[in-house]
Amino acid sequence: MSELKRVTQEELKVILDSHKRWLETRCSLAPEGACADLSGTDLSHANLKGADLRFANIQGANLSMADLQSSKLNYANLAYANLERTDLIGADLCHANLIEAILARADLREADLKGAKLVGADLSNVHLVGASLRESNLFGAILTDALIISANLQGAEMSGAYLKNADCYGANLQEANLTGTILKGAVLTDVNFKRTNLSHAVMRGADLQGADIEGANLFGADLSGVDIPKSKKKQRDGKRRAKAL
Template sequence: MTTENKDIMIRLESHHIWIETIGEQGEQLGIDEIDLRNVELSHYPLGQAYITACNFDGMNLNRKDFSLSLLSSSTFISTSLEGADFCKSNVSYADFTNAKVKGARFADCECIETVFVKADLSDANLVAGLFDETDFRNAILFNADVRLATFEGALLKGAILTGVRELKEAFIKSINIGSPEQPNILVGEEAKKWLNDNILSYE
């Protein structure tokens, strides 16, 4: 084990104690630009932490608790995150390309320019999330719950939207059915109609 990995393990344990004692002991985790791919994270909670620009690529983090954490600019490329909890976290500018995020909870989550290209978000809870210029191109959103979620400039080209739930309860400001380089922006009712048509077209 490298010295850096030993240091991370000590800090993870301290964060665990901090959570268990409601902040009376231990220390809240705060790390930046750390490669965590060779760190054993299975026994440690990652909620209520500051984990910015860190690398989780290709890891198995199914059902991991990331709730109430700042995870901006971190990468989860091809990471397995089925059933993971990102409730009330900030994953702005994070990259979930090809991630397995089936059944994950992004409720009340901030996702500004977050990348979900080719991610599997089947059955995901997106309730009250903020999806501002979020990239869902070629993502699977089968049966995802979007109640009270806000979409503004979200990229949706090639996304599978079959059975998306509670669309009527979502705030659809605008969507981009083109690309970042060649945008095709649909606003308001036009955006809602496109979404409705695509939800039904796969049935």
């Protein structure tokens, strides 16, 4: 494997300025600047707070422990990049390519990852509290011990993902596909599983207290040691019947 090229803060400023001109003129007949190509570079510990890197090529780069808080990375190519322990609080990663990226222990609180490609990505111990991952692709992703509290994963593709011991308290997983997903020991309290596909999921020992499973597909799921909650509809019906007595 070739050695990554170290980019200084001064060089980075030049690249970002050129990228900014390209973004502003890319739809014109004579675009200026150039789309940032930071693929295969070493940007560990770099200060990129608030940077606009939409559409940039950052494939295979090392961004570990970099500051990317509130940055714009829409449609950026971050496949195979190392973002371990990176600060991505409030970052915009809509439709970004993060296939097989390393995001272990990254801070993605309140980040927007709608439509992002996270196939095979390592998100172990990641901080996704309040993040949006609507319609994202997390096929085969690793989310062991991840904090996914109050995150929005509606319509996400999560089949074959590994969420052992993940804390998903209050998360929205409505209409997501969790076929064959490992949820062993996960905290699923107050999770919205409406019309979610949980067929063949392994949920052994998971905490489903207060979860809404109305219309969920649990065919072939391993629910050993799990108390299946009544659907919200059944709970409401039960309350109405009790009042009528």
